[in-house]
Amino acid sequence: MRKYEDTYRHKGLRKKLINSIKEKGITDERVLDAMMNIPRHFFLDTALDHIAYEDRAFPIREGQTISQPYTVAYQTQLLEIKPYEKILEIGTGSAYQATVLAEMGAIVFTIERKKGLFDLNKEFIFRKKYPNIKFFYGDGFEGLPTFAPFDKILITAAAPFIPPKLIEQLKPGGKMVIPLDEDGIQKMKRITKNEEGSYNEETFSNFSFVPMLKGKN
Numbered sequence: 541m542r543k544y545e546d547t548y549r550h551k552g553l554r555k556k557l558i559n560s561i562k563e564k565g566i567t568d569e570r571v572l573d574a575m576m577n578i579p580r581h582f583f584l585d586t587a588l589d590h591i592a593y594e595d596r597a598f599p600i601r602e603g604q605t606i607s608q609p610y611t612v613a614y615q616t617q618l619l620e621i622k623p624y625e626k627i628l629e630i631g632t633g634s635a636y637q638a639t640v641l642a643e644m645g646a647i648v649f650t651i652e653r654k655k656g657l658f659d660l661n662k663e664f665i666f667r668k669k670y671p672n673i674k675f676f677y678g679d680g681f682e683g684l685p686t687f688a689p690f691d692k693i694l695i696t697a698a699a700p701f702i703p704p705k706l707i708e709q710l711k712p713g714g715k716m717v718i719p720l721d722e723d724g725i726q727k728m729k730r731i732t733k734n735e736e737g738s739y740n741e742e743t744f745s746n747f748s749f750v751p752m753l754k755g756k757n
């Protein structure tokens with residue numbers, strides 16, 4: 541059995557990481573506080589414990605990655621999360637991003653297409669602490685029509701296009717943050733759905749994500 545310990549050393553490294561993210565331009569204190577409260581090393585293999593607080597992505601199982609902390613902060617800040625908002629996340633991965641949203645008081649519905657990762661999240665150590673995260677195994681392109689509409693939608697994989705079904709599942713006035721792939725580089729976009737169902741698009745910085753793929757496996 542793995543022992544989960546959040547030592548003073550971990551907390552110190554985490555503080556440094558949060559400060560460096562702040563220096564890179566993240567200003568939303570609620571995002572920074574949430575990330576300060578979550579031991580990122582719990583989401584990684586114990587072998588990566590000593591580097592868990594470097595600002596970089598790491599491999600998790602199934603050839604997938606836990607996003608870079610700066611990227612998590614960036615996407616979360618763009619979402620402008622408020623407590624009790626219903627958020628749909630595509631790409632659970634390690635569940636770190638879902639936990640940041642949950643820590644901010646959101647109600648999180650997260651979908652993963654890799655069965656192996658979905659099953660691992662059944663052992664999610666924070667299950668009791670965050671009953672506001674609901675895990676689903678499925679294809680994110682389909683969303684979760686049964687639970688729609690959502691206040692916000694977050695895609696954490698490189699999307700080849702804006703999934704129409706996800707736009708449908710967004711509330712009028714709702715926002716979607718999506719890394720949209722253009723020739724192998726992802727441009728961070730924020731989509732705001734209008735009352736009539738059309739949407740506005742804002743474009744932010746470039747990022748690099750693993751691909752959003754169709755179907756389950």
Ligand code: SAH
Binds near residue numbers: 634635637654681750
């Ligand atoms: N949010 C994650 C980042 C994971 S990387 C974290 O905090 O760790 C992106 C994840 O998206 C991978 O686990 C990948 O399997 C998943 N993914 C890719 N395409 C998907 C799809 N169509 N539906 C659901 N998950 C998908």
